[in-house]
Amino acid sequence: MSDHLKGIAPFLATADAGSFTKAAERLHLSSSAVSKSVARLEARLGVILFERSTRRLQLSSAGHAYYATCKRVLQELVDAENVLAEQEGELAGKVRIGVPASYGRLRVMPALIDLCEKYPRLQPAIAFSDRFVDLFEERIDIAVRIGAPSHWPAALGQMHLGDERLILCATPAYLARRGTPASIGELEQHDCIAYGRADGSPMPWLFPDGVKGGQLEYRVAAPRMTVGDAEARTAAVLAGLGVAQLATWLVDEHLATGAIVTLMPQLATPGLPLYLAWPLARQLTSKTGTLLQELRQRLTIN
Numbered sequence: 001m002s003d004h005l006k007g008i009a010p011f012l013a014t015a016d017a018g019s020f021t022k023a024a025e026r027l028h029l030s031s032s033a034v035s036k037s038v039a040r041l042e043a044r045l046g047v048i049l050f051e052r053s054t055r056r057l058q059l060s061s062a063g064h065a066y067y068a069t070c071k072r073v074l075q076e077l078v079d080a081e082n083v084l085a086e087q088e089g090e091l092a093g094k095v096r097i098g099v100p101a102s103y104g105r106l107r108v109m110p111a112l113i114d115l116c117e118k119y120p121r122l123q124p125a126i127a128f129s130d131r132f133v134d135l136f137e138e139r140i141d142i143a144v145r146i147g148a149p150s151h152w153p154a155a156l157g158q159m160h161l162g163d164e165r166l167i168l169c170a171t172p173a174y175l176a177r178r179g180t181p182a183s184i185g186e187l188e189q190h191d192c193i194a195y196g197r198a199d200g201s202p203m204p205w206l207f208p209d210g211v212k213g214g215q216l217e218y219r220v221a222a223p224r225m226t227v228g229d230a231e232a233r234t235a236a237v238l239a240g241l242g243v244a245q246l247a248t249w250l251v252d253e254h255l256a257t258g259a260i261v262t263l264m265p266q267l268a269t270p271g272l273p274l275y276l277a278w279p280l281a282r283q284l285t286s287k288t289g290t291l292l293q294e295l296r297q298r299l300t301i302n
Helices: 008-017 020-027 031-045 061-087 101-118 172-178 185-189 230-238 248-257 280-284 286-299
Strands: 050-052 057-059 093-099 122-128 142-146 156-170 192-195 205-208 215-218 225-227 243-247 261-263 269-279
Touching (some): 008 020, 020 031, 093 101, 093 286, 101 230, 101 248, 101 286, 142 286, 156 248, 156 286, 172 261, 205 269, 230 248, 243 248, 269 286
Parallel strands (some): 093 122
Antiparallel strands (some): 050 057, 142 269, 156 261
């Protein structure tokens, strides 16, 4: 069995690096040692794995087939080790996670960094996108979503993490210069920073309807600025350009330092719901199930 494993690491490293020299650097060996190891492997197999020329080194047709097989077998060995690790309670292995751009950077990344420190063998691959990605087509194991589709596919699991909390906010410097609004009507006299749709039109603000118990839309007549990115809107507020309605997860740290203050707290209202979503078939693995619970603990909005 050991004879079958000889030369595989130098072969794979050479195929990935495209040269014996670069492969030798990765393996901390000499270029000659790597070249000879690959040559012995070719002699044992009775095939040419690399087509050599003075300009380049590339896999032969047999080399491509052997490379794919070796990669598959090694991945199966890694998966087997991960299964054993999970049985011992350690979260390990590769997992692909899709997150919204701003929320992913500000909230999900700290949670994943914490998990990577807790589980050194965990290997997350994180994709940032504000669109609702197709988890099956893009092979996403777990996604964090802000907002919900009109209906959840039957093959997709979901876990509600809570709802955003939207507040009106501005900087103390802006309020010192322009005054503090005390009602929705007085907002018309202020510079407002609106969230922009893809076509540039501003999204309405939402306020609680004390009479019907629902929400009212307030349309900013002439916003000072319309911005289609959450973090950019926060930057505009921090620059003292006006008043904005923002989710607290965007500005918690600025509220804590006093860089931004809340206006008319009685007008705070729930925003979009937040979910974890995943293909139900993958919940059968202990890795996905454990990771879902770990993320739920860190991302749930109280």
